[in-house]
Amino acid sequence: MEAFAFYLLKSVIWLTGFAIVYLLFLKKERFFRLKRFYLVAGILISFIFPLFTFHYQVEIPAPEATVTSAFPPDAVIAPAIQTVEGSKQSDLRSLLLLAYLSGILLFALNHARLLMKLAQTISRNKASNSERVKLMRVSEYSGSFSFFNFVFINPSVDEKEQEVIMKHELVHVNQKHWIDLMLVEILRMIQWINPFAWIYNGFIRQNHEYIADQVAMQQTPDQAVYKAVLVNQLFGSKVFSLSNSFSYSLDKKRFDMMKKIVASPYRKLRLLFVLPVFAIVFYAFASPSYSYKTISEPMMNPSLTSLAIQKDAKGIVVNEEGKPLQGVKIIVAKSVAGVITDARGRFAISKIPDGSSLMFSCKGYKTYTMPPLMASNSALYIRLxxxxxxxxQAEIRIRNADGSEAKPLIVIDGLINDKQDLKGIDPNTIGSMTILKDQSATEKYGEDGNDGVIEITTKKSDAGSLTVDSFYQKTLSVKAGDGSEVKALIVVDGVIIENGLKKTDPEAILSISVLKDKAAIDKYGDKGKDGVIEITTYQKIVKGVVVDAEGQPIEGVAINTTGTAGNVYTATTGKDGRFVLNYVQADASIQLYCRGYKLLSVKPDFSKEMNIKLEKDPDFKAPPSIQRPNPLVVIDGVIIDKNYQDAVKDLGYNRGVVKNLFGKEATDKYGEKGANGVFEITTRKKALEMGLNPPYPRLAPQDYPTFGGKDHKLFNDWVTAQVKYPPEATAKNAEGYVSVSFTVEMDGTINNIKSASATDPLLSNEVMRAIKTSPKWDRPKNNEINEPFNLMVTVGFKLPDQIVKQLPYVVVQDMPVYPGGETALLKFIADNIIYPEAAKADTIQGRVIVRFIVNKEGNTEGIDILKGVHPLLDAEAIRVVKKITGFKPGMQEGKAVNVWYMVPINFGLPYTKKN
Structure with missing residues (x-):
């Protein structure tokens, strides 16, 4: 057993070395046939090389002086000690052997079962000869695959698709890929305890598909057709382990490998990275061959002459504290014989050649060489x-990004795997895999999910299937396993979209996930009863320049983009008129606004830099201009020639603390240069050196916490789904929009929940109740962020008992317009404001910011105080806004929609000594 265990250990290390080199240096390379040779060579080497032991010569010098004793000064000679193996150790070895053999037996039985099922399918169906293969049109499998010289295709596949599939599968058959698969399955059965054996199996299968794709693409005139068939074959049934599936490992990487990219032939030299593996493994398992080198002939003590010609030795090896040492190697010079001490530090060795010394070695201890002076059958006491x-020696481990060792919870078909690993799972049986981390894991599995969760759903023949069917006009549809149309729920980037497949460009798809049956209903309710297609698209970037009619760049153009989710991303053009918008969705619209120019809405162009021309607005009447010189900008004590906005933009994440200086304070410090005020900016790096702790700027999505792995803005939709219209509020005819603010702490909990609206407390309390039930959030991916995040959600209540699902727009193509423009609106407010007498008496003044909705009819509703001053002034502001009517409603894609609107109302009193 020990010999086989040592063979297995060496075989595992050989294969692991080949796998690591492939993973790090060869996986993304495009010389697929050479990579096939490498992978097969790795299997054969892991089978054959462990059978041989390589030796290197070690010479041991014999003692030069006269030896009078064979023992250390404190050695004790005692009667022979019988070495007895502990029963516990023997039982443990037996259990390990039984577990290992059980795993092999399960593998063998599983393969036998699958082969028998396939043989029954072949015997029940008639095969037709087609291009040197036997074509089987069977309905048992929705996917297409090859097995030896058999090719299985579902009858629902039309002739055009069959032609493409046959070209692909013929490559597998002609190149005899089944030989590679048979070798790797035997290897995986023997090394089922080695995770790299499972990974290696995936490498071989994936490379087979790349080879088949490469050859088939050369034989297919229209490559778009080939890719379309690939997508159509995406979701099939179980494929046997010795077969090649047409849709195996269908993802973005496989599509990328189809691109014709000419790589340097020198990249093939990366194969040489495997040479260090040979050197390391050969050296690690090489066995020393000791030889006894006589420097000078020692003078033997006549009284000990008889002790020098003995054959056997027994004894015990201890450390400096007298405790037994296990695992000490005892080597006999002039031979390859040797033993290892047991758990009690004991050993027994026989047939020692005349004149041979013994070498005692153990990790962490000095090697001790004992001269050839020992009495037969005597006990030796060796102290190292x-x-x-x-x-x-350093140990290599797989760890998380934070350095901790990764030990995720494994859940298979809803059941927690007690072994907590992926051993014993055939990758071909995996239907889908989901990785949960941080809050999303603990929310679902409690403390068991602290180290993350891997959820695996296996394929089931009776579960049905969904197939994403690609047409040649770059549209997608969904079909069931029998080819019939189904109405699966389409979720694009976390948002449910009607006819989402037809609106989604296949070129923009990053990944597709399918949820079926219970998994779909649990996540999406009754909407998911026909299955769910979750699509993640690329996060695209739009760049452009905005110019006027003469082609001159326009600075300060406000640019907004809204997509399906309603999330707003903004940018402002610089002096050169250029802008960059990050994370733009494929169905977004871009609105551009600049005073004196017509509002413009355009579709994004992701392929090149956009050149956008704005037209002058002939109806625009500019108010009297007020020259506002730019304040002085000082960064870390150095005056710079930039305005404040450009300076902050250039600093990015290095923005720290900002201090404003005005009037005498500014001129006292900076003279006339500070006459217009000063912005003193201390960079974040400098502030930290000074002992300050400025908040980290939030400039990108990774700087914000996420809710269930999604953008924080989608939390509003979750809250809307949780709230219920309070019956008491219905009885009181209470309705309106409720805004509630809260804080997301760094540990994902929610605190500081409070109403930010002047609506009925029954409505605001219901929204606050829903927010309190929120699961934990995920902290920002940017580990530099160490500050809580403040957020606000808004929920609409409309009588009699309706929760408004479609919130008002923030930006639309045509914004609402009051007759006469903003000047007329402000004049109407000023003419109708009545300053409360009680507020005058108490000299209460300030700016009230009112937020309201301009509805589809052009009237105001959902009036709310965004920033209040005093209840008296707030109430007066709401009274006046309620009287505003006659807006031209906002328009989106030709339809009138509800749009948020905001207006500031200043309450000011004449200057007196009192105020």
Whole structure:
């Protein structure tokens, strides 16, 4: 058993070395046939090389002086000690052997079952000869695959698709890929305890598909057709382990490998990275061959002459504290014989050649060489001394990004795997895999999910299937396993979209996930009863320049983009008129606004830099201009020639603390240069050196916490789904829009929940109740962020008992317009404001910011105080806004929609000594 265990260990290390080199240096390379040779060579080497032991010569000098004793000064000679193996150790070995053999037996039985099922399918159906293969049109499998010289295709596949599939599968058959698969399955059965054996199996299968794609693409005139068939074959049934599936490992990487990219032939030299593996493994398992080198002939003590010609020795090896040492190697010079001490430090060795010494070696201890002076059948007492220069060999482990060892919870078909690993799972049986981390894991599995969760759903023949069917006009549809149309729920980037497949460009798809049956209903309710297609698209970037009619760049153009989710991303053009918009969705619209120019709405162009021309607005009447010189900008004590906005933009994440200086304080410090005020900016780096702790700027999505792995803005939709219209509020005829603010702490909990609206407390309390039930959030992916995040959600209540699902727009193509423009609106407010007498008496003044909705009819509703001053002034502001009517409603894609609107109302009193 020990010999086989040692063979298995060496075989595992050989394969692991080949796998790591492939993973790090060869996986993304395009010389697929050479990579096939490499992978097969790795299997054969892991089978054959462990059978041989390589030796290197070690010479041991014999003692030069006269030896009078064979033992250390404190050695004790005692009667022979019988070495007895502990029963516990023997039982443990037996259990390990039984577990290992059970795993092999399960593998063998599983393969036998699958082969029998396939043989029954072949015997029940008639095969037709087609291009040197036997074509089987069977309905048992929705996917297409090859097995030896058989090709299985579902009858629902039309002739055009069959032609493409046959070209692909013929490559597998002609190149005899089944030989590679048979070898790797035997290897995986023997090394089922080695995770790299499972990974290696995936490498071989994936490379087979790349080879088949490469050859088939050369034989297919229209490559778009080939890719379309690939997408159509995406979701099939179980494929046997010795077969090649047409849709195996269908993802973005496989599509990328189809691109014709000419790589340097020198990249093939990366194969040489495997040479260090040979050197390391050969050296690690090479066995020393010791020889006894006589420097000078020692003078033997006549009284001990008889002790020098003995054959057997037994004894015990201890450390400096007298405790037994296990695992000490005892080597006999002039031979390859040797033993290892047991758990009690004991050993027994026989047939020692005349004149041979014994070498005792152990990690962490100095090697002790005993001269050839020992009495037969006597017990030796050997004490080893620690080696102060010894350093423990480094150990390689797979860890999380934060350095902790990864031990995720494994859940298979809803059941927690007690072994907590992926051993014993055939990758071909995996239907889908989901990785949960942080809050999303603990929310679902409690403390068991602290180290993350891997959820695996296996394929089931009776579960049905959904197939994403690609047409040649770059549209997608969904079909069931029998080819019939189904109405699966389409979710694009976390948002449910009607006819989402037809609106989604296949070129923009990053990944597709399918949820079926219970998994779909649990996540999406009754909407998911026909299955769910979750699509993640690329996060695209739009760049452009905005110019006027003469082609001159326009600075300060406000640019907004809204997509299906309603999330707003903004940018402002610089002096050169250029802008960059990050994370733009494929169905977004871009609105551009600049005073004196017509509002413009355009579709994004992701392929090149956009050149956008704005037209002058002939109806625009500019108010009297007020020259506002730019304040002085000082960064870390150095005056710079930039305005404040450009300076902050250039600093990015290095923005720290900002201090404003005005009037005498500014001129006292900076003279006339500070006459217009000063912005003193201390960079974040400098502030940290000064002992300050400025908040980290939030400039990108990774700087914000996420809710269930999604953008924080989608939390509003979750809250809307949780709230219920309070019956008491219905009885009181209470309705309106409720805004509630809260804080997301760094540990994902929610605190500081409070109403930010002047609506009925029954409505605001219901929204606050829903927010309190929120699961934990995920902290920002940017580990530099160490500050809580403040957020606000808005929920609409409309009588009699309706929760408004479609919130008002923030930006639309045509914004609402009051007759006469903003000047007329402000004049109407000023003419109708009545300053409360009680507020005058108490000299209460300030700016009230009112938020309201301009509805589809052009009237105001959902009036709310965004920033209040005093209840008296707030109430007066709401009274006046309620009287506003006659807006031209906002328009989106030709339809009138509800749009948020905001207006500031200033309450000011004449200057007196009192105020």
């Amino acid at each position: 001394v620690k080696d102060p220069d010894y350093r423990e």
